[in-house]
Amino acid sequence: MSRINVGVVGATGAVGETFTNLLEERGFPVGEIRFFASQASLGRTRVFKGREIPIRVPEDGCFKGLDLVFFSSGDGISREWAPKAVADGAIAVDNSAAFRMNPEVALVVPEINADLLPPKGRPAIVANPNCSTIQLVVALKPLIERYGVQAVRVASYQSVSGAGRDGIEELFNSTRQALEGEEQETSAVFPAPIAFNCVPQIGSIDDQGFCSEEVKIMNETRKILRREIPVSAFTVRVPTLNAHAEAVWITLSKPAGSAKEIEDCLAGGEGLQVLRHGQRPAYPTQKTASGRDPVYVGRVRRDPDDSGTWLMWVVADNLRKGAALNGIQIAERIFDIQPRG
Numbered sequence: 001m002s003r004i005n006v007g008v009v010g011a012t013g014a015v016g017e018t019f020t021n022l023l024e025e026r027g028f029p030v031g032e033i034r035f036f037a038s039q040a041s042l043g044r045t046r047v048f049k050g051r052e053i054p055i056r057v058p059e060d061g062c063f064k065g066l067d068l069v070f071f072s073s074g075d076g077i078s079r080e081w082a083p084k085a086v087a088d089g090a091i092a093v094d095n096s097a098a099f100r101m102n103p104e105v106a107l108v109v110p111e112i113n114a115d116l117l118p119p120k121g122r123p124a125i126v127a128n129p130n131c132s133t134i135q136l137v138v139a140l141k142p143l144i145e146r147y148g149v150q151a152v153r154v155a156s157y158q159s160v161s162g163a164g165r166d167g168i169e170e171l172f173n174s175t176r177q178a179l180e181g182e183e184q185e186t187s188a189v190f191p192a193p194i195a196f197n198c199v200p201q202i203g204s205i206d207d208q209g210f211c212s213e214e215v216k217i218m219n220e221t222r223k224i225l226r227r228e229i230p231v232s233a234f235t236v237r238v239p240t241l242n243a244h245a246e247a248v249w250i251t252l253s254k255p256a257g258s259a260k261e262i263e264d265c266l267a268g269g270e271g272l273q274v275l276r277h278g279q280r281p282a283y284p285t286q287k288t289a290s291g292r293d294p295v296y297v298g299r300v301r302r303d304p305d306d307s308g309t310w311l312m313w314v315v316a317d318n319l320r321k322g323a324a325l326n327g328i329q330i331a332e333r334i335f336d337i338q339p340r341g
């Protein structure tokens with residue numbers, strides 16, 4: 001198999017590290033690999049397949065010779081450098097929000113809309129959706145295909161790793177301080193203290209009262225599903241380390257007979273693992289999903305006051321399926337690669 005030259009921008013971050021680990025874990029046929037981060041990381045290295053690779057900073061021409069570049073350094077870096085990677089001949093898979101709602105750019109979850117991916121050899125930006133959106137649409141897909149959909153509502157319970165390395169550090173430090181009796185009044189990372197607390201705001205709040213994470217889920221879900229359906233989201237940061245959970249209400253267009261029928265339908269969905277009512281464990285938690293690839297679903301039940309509406313609990317690793325794994329699966333489809341195992 002021909003080798004693929006890969007760049008990882010944001011290689012020292014939470015998503016970038018997961019990209020690097022997954023490239024090895026999945027046996028991605030990497031030729032040359034180049035790691036990029038900020039000036040602050042110059043002089044550092046990252047180990048890939050036992051070799052120490054120096055960290056570079058992005059500069060003009062730095063992507064020449066690369067076939068594929070993963071971006072996970074934030075919106076500003078992607079806006080500036082992803083088009084340059086494409087101009088240098090690479091496919092740019094972007095984890096930031098910079099291009100997601102651009103009508104010219106494909107926003108892809110391979111289980112759903114891989115048909116939008118560019119062929120290999122045609123450099124382009126491909127946007128990776130928001131972490132909470134990815135796990136939601138993977139769980140919705142088999143139900144929508146079989147029963148149709150009228151509306152979706154979702155409330156999220158999102159771990160601190162969704163805010164990157166700083167979020168993880170903040171949970172450890174603030175929890176330690178709180179246990180030592182030093183309660184924090186504010187947080188440098190979150191809108192309110194995160195130790196022993198839930199914060200009903202992720203990102204900035206707009207004029208309608210929605211925060212940016214909620215707007216991303218609502219808009220991206222419609223774009224990926226290619227359906228102008230009502231989607232309503234309420235996002236909450238919780239003091240768990242990794243993986244996001246979502247309580248989801250889906251109103252179907254056609255009737256379903258029982259919760260078992262819905263569970264069976266979900267169990268046939270790509271990338272999904274169903275924990276069924278009455279089995280053990282009866283439902284997934286953040287700890288079930290953290291470090292694992294599937295999107296887990298449990299607690300499936302009918303709304304007693306609205307027979308067309310079904311409730312379910314959807315959990316996935318935000319750094320894996322919510323970010324790096326989805327990005328690598330995009331690349332595997334484009335370059336026609338079978339993952340190991």
Ligand SMILES: NC(=O)c1ccc[n+]([C@@H]2O[C@H](COP(=O)([O-])OP(=O)(O)OC[C@H]3O[C@@H](n4cnc5c(N)ncnc54)[C@H](OP(=O)(O)O)[C@@H]3O)[C@@H](O)[C@H]2O)c1
Pocket residue numbers: 009010011012013014015016036037038039040041057058071072073074075077095096097129130131161162163164165166318319322323
């Ligand atoms: N965390 C998640 O669950 C998640 C999920 C989906 C999407 N995303 C998106 O992925 C991106 C990265 O998130 P993260 O959680 O990995 O953040 P993070 O842990 O804070 O990592 C940020 C990375 O960006 C690098 N960086 C900062 N300034 C840079 C510059 N001027 N040039 C090049 N690199 C620079 C950092 O390098 P230094 O080490 O040198 O500072 C670090 O490698 C964000 O756009 C985020 O929205 C995150």
